[in-house]
Amino acid sequence: MADMDEFRDMFFxxxxxxxxxxxxxxxxIEQPGFDVETVHAVFRAxxxxxxxxxAFGLTTLVTFAHRFETVLDLVRSDRLDVTPQIMALLxxxxxxxxxxxxxxxxxxxxxxxxxxxxMTELAALIDxxxxxxTAFEFTPISLDFDMPLSFDPVPPPAxxxxxxxTPTFQLYRSGNDPMALLNALRKLGDADVxxxxxxxxxxxxxxxxxxxxxxxVRLSGAASQPDVMSVFEFVEDCCALTVRPLTEDDLxxxxxxxxxxxxxxAPVAQIVRDAPTTAPPRAVQQQDSxxxxxxxxxxxxxxxxxMNMIGELVIKEAMLSQVIQxxxxxxxxxxxxxxxxxxxxxxDIQESVMAIRAxxxxxxxxxxxxxxxxxxxxxxxxxxxxxxxxxxxVDKTMIERLVEPLTHMIRNSVDHGLEDSVTRQRRGKxxxxxxxxxxxxxxxxxxxxxxxxxxxxxxxxxRQIAEDRGLIAPGANLSPAEIDQLLFLPGFSxxxxxxxxSGRGVGLDVVRREIMNLGGRVMIQSTEGQxxxxxxxxxxxxxxxxxxxxxxxxxxMVLPITAVQETLRPENTMLHGVGHGSQLxxxxxxxxxxxxxxxxxxxxxxxxxxxTGVLIVVETDSRRRAAFRVDAIFDQRQVVIKSLExxxxxxxxxxxxxxxxxxxxxxxxxxxxxLLSMSNDQGRRMAAMASNG
Amino acid sequence: MLQSISHNSVGKxxxxxFKLADQDFCIDIGxxxxxxxxxxxxxLPHAPDYVKGVINLRGSVVTVVDLSARLGFGAATxxxxxxxxxxxxxxxxxxxxxxxxxxxxxxxDDHIQAVPDIASNPAREFIVGMITLxxxxxxxxxxxxxxxxxxxxxxx
Numbered sequence: 110m111a112d113m114d115e116f117r118d119m120f121f122x123x124x125x126x127x128x129x130x131x132x133x134x135x136x137x138i139e140q141p142g143f144d145v146e147t148v149h150a151v152f153r154a155x156x157x158x159x160x161x162x163x164a165f166g167l168t169t170l171v172t173f174a175h176r177f178e179t180v181l182d183l184v185r186s187d188r189l190d191v192t193p194q195i196m197a198l199l200x201x202x203x204x205x206x207x208x209x210x211x212x213x214x215x216x217x218x219x220x221x222x223x224x225x226x227x228m229t230e231l232a233a234l235i236d237x238x239x240x241x242x243t244a245f246e247f248t249p250i251s252l253d254f255d256m257p258l259s260f261d262p263v264p265p266p267a268x269x270x271x272x273x274x275t276p277t278f279q280l281y282r283s284g285n286d287p288m289a290l291l292n293a294l295r296k297l298g299d300a301d302v303x304x305x306x307x308x309x310x311x312x313x314x315x316x317x318x319x320x321x322x323x324x325x326v327r328l329s330g331a332a333s334q335p336d337v338m339s340v341f342e343f344v345e346d347c348c349a350l351t352v353r354p355l356t357e358d359d360l361x362x363x364x365x366x367x368x369x370x371x372x373x374x375a376p377v378a379q380i381v382r383d384a385p386t387t388a389p390p391r392a393v394q395q396q397d398s399x400x401x402x403x404x405x406x407x408x409x410x411x412x413x414x415x416m417n418m419i420g421e422l423v424i425k426e427a428m429l430s431q432v433i434q435x436x437x438x439x440x441x442x443x444x445x446x447x448x449x450x451x452x453x454x455x456x457d458i459q460e461s462v463m464a465i466r467a468x469x470x471x472x473x474x475x476x477x478x479x480x481x482x483x484x485x486x487x488x489x490x491x492x493x494x495x496x497x498x499x500x501x502x503v504d505k506t507m508i509e510r511l512v513e514p515l516t517h518m519i520r521n522s523v524d525h526g527l528e529d530s531v532t533r534q535r536r537g538k539x540x541x542x543x544x545x546x547x548x549x550x551x552x553x554x555x556x557x558x559x560x561x562x563x564x565x566x567x568x569x570x571x572r573q574i575a576e577d578r579g580l581i582a583p584g585a586n587l588s589p590a591e592i593d594q595l596l597f598l599p600g601f602s603x604x605x606x607x608x609x610x611s612g613r614g615v616g617l618d619v620v621r622r623e624i625m626n627l628g629g630r631v632m633i634q635s636t637e638g639q640x641x642x643x644x645x646x647x648x649x650x651x652x653x654x655x656x657x658x659x660x661x662x663x664x665x666m667v668l669p670i671t672a673v674q675e676t677l678r679p680e681n682t683m684l685h686g687v688g689h690g691s692q693l694x695x696x697x698x699x700x701x702x703x704x705x706x707x708x709x710x711x712x713x714x715x716x717x718x719x720x721t722g723v724l725i726v727v728e729t730d731s732r733r734r735a736a737f738r739v740d741a742i743f744d745q746r747q748v749v750i751k752s753l754e755x756x757x758x759x760x761x762x763x764x765x766x767x768x769x770x771x772x773x774x775x776x777x778x779x780x781x782x783x784l785l786s787m788s789n790d791q792g793r794r795m796a797a798m799a800s801n802g
Numbered sequence: 803m804l805q806s807i808s809h810n811s812v813g814k815x816x817x818x819x820f821k822l823a824d825q826d827f828c829i830d831i832g833x834x835x836x837x838x839x840x841x842x843x844x845x846l847p848h849a850p851d852y853v854k855g856v857i858n859l860r861g862s863v864v865t866v867v868d869l870s871a872r873l874g875f876g877a878a879t880x881x882x883x884x885x886x887x888x889x890x891x892x893x894x895x896x897x898x899x900x901x902x903x904x905x906x907x908x909x910x911d912d913h914i915q916a917v918p919d920i921a922s923n924p925a926r927e928f929i930v931g932m933i934t935l936x937x938x939x940x941x942x943x944x945x946x947x948x949x950x951x952x953x954x955x956x957x958x
Contacts (some may be wrong), residue, residue, distance in 0.1 A: 711848070
């Protein structure tokens, strides 16, 4: 059933959000002086997951969530103290719940042993406190709008129903009358109706648009929940509604343990959350209010299609401006103004669409807390993590592809970066290690840093290992920065014994490759005794690059502007030959190697003197410099990146392709790779490779 | 010269026939997306010699393979009379440079003969079958999978 699948998808999207609330909430509870509301939020999150899961018959998930929720309720009603041990358990439960949701989504098997273990631990907590059954007697809170209507996993016998209804302003505005609803309910059986007018404000505080009334109907007879739900069929989105079977000790007080028709769970949950919370006067959660801007969910491929079309628009715009140039109209002020306006619009649209695709890094950082916890457990090192700038936004594709490398880097920092607590104590550092995960926008790029306050890179050891493994020639003359780069070589693992956590022979080289595939770079900074910082510099988008159009023989290529330092037409006195074929440029006292791009790319140049052309001084992220010799520079513009790998493969020295105004393809140069190919010292080349690929 | 496009019943298929150095070749029509005239390509550095370069196909970057060079006839010097057959193989789009496209022909599978044992000819490994036509011509059926450059792995 397509509809059901759709609900299912919706449920899982919902789950992602709920699990995020859960994880964030748990971390807030850890902080001293946390808000009671946070506990409620955490509880609600688990409860909503449970409710949705029940609707889809995900038994394992329901059972686990139920017990988890029971324990959270103990916390919420102050019957369980939040000790660090309990906190750790709650975190693990939250992780486990995430796993269960993931496996329910993919249909894979769950790690039953882990679930059972946690279930037992949770049960132990419940037993010492109170029998599980009575755990459902919640401290009554006035009413809970965030609570989605859910289906109780164990359907109790139908001895009667308790219907709690609280109309919102929407209900009154749409002309519905609660009386009609109550009358309809009375037709289903004997109804005992109570009006709850506690929320009615004093006249001076009273607002006519704030509904304050709520009804509780005890319905005896054979009426079933679906019967009741059908009464509310047309108003359920503007009326908070709970329906549950009557129990012996039912008090007239409202209870927040709801249950309702199964199929509607997901959408109702969605709608209820978005509905304006009106009637009950209760504290609005501060954090949530920040995210309350109305949102819609859009399939990613729609955004991508838009993105592609805008890419085409930019190309067409360039084409048009070329035509205008050729037609000699480029000096007409109105033509130029019109063209400029179009260009401005195109780039605005491009930015807007990019903003649609942008997502806060929080989504990745969030997951790193768990990674850190697991890494800390596995190594037995106490670690805390500080995250900075998690609202920094990057392209959605990047978010997904950052998880893997960051996971690796966090593990690496815990495992290799931080010393064990004994060593830390001896060095006068706090026993608990600190890992800082930060993100920021920096000059058109996104910079993400993972830094630890550990011992720093032991360069002598790194060098030794690299020599032992034949990665560098013994005695190679390497700068400290170049030694650090050796860590990125494939197969390099600096721990003497391979640890279960991060030393599996694959390591930082994988990180570097992943980041490179995203168009980014990884750099290391390390201070002996004070720690190591890995920084990742990523482009803001994968779609556009500002480039300089250059001429090589009969080919046009694009050099990313980020690498360009200056361009110059050299005097003969500035050029110095070194040995055969090599040349250096002496520029303001600095000697820079010259690389002829025609040679690098095997382009044949029409026979001319060797000293023609232009030099472009480039500096790469790894601070290497060179001067590229090209035949001419003729433009600078934004180009849309097109994948070469999709239909062909990777080309050395080329990062991607683009389409020029005349419809022809131009290759985009990867300066870093070009520079690497000129290094001839083996050690340097390996080090360079490690930073460039 | 479009003769007929038969429905693909069992044992029958349509092929696109084209000429290269006065020999007739064909590929399965199911692989062919379109046929367009030659346009100058952008060269790809460090590519095999039979890769002519890349062209812009409505916003996609498409590699053009010089079939003549690939099959051992020597590199083609393409003119505007040459054609590029745009084919889709294993999720990748590729352009095949040929002298001209001659026919679309229905072929009975039982008319396809195995390639006789001929000496180590570079063309041998790319040809999966021979089809004798009524007019006496012989069509050499090409296996795209063998012909195309392997996807270059991103090796660090």
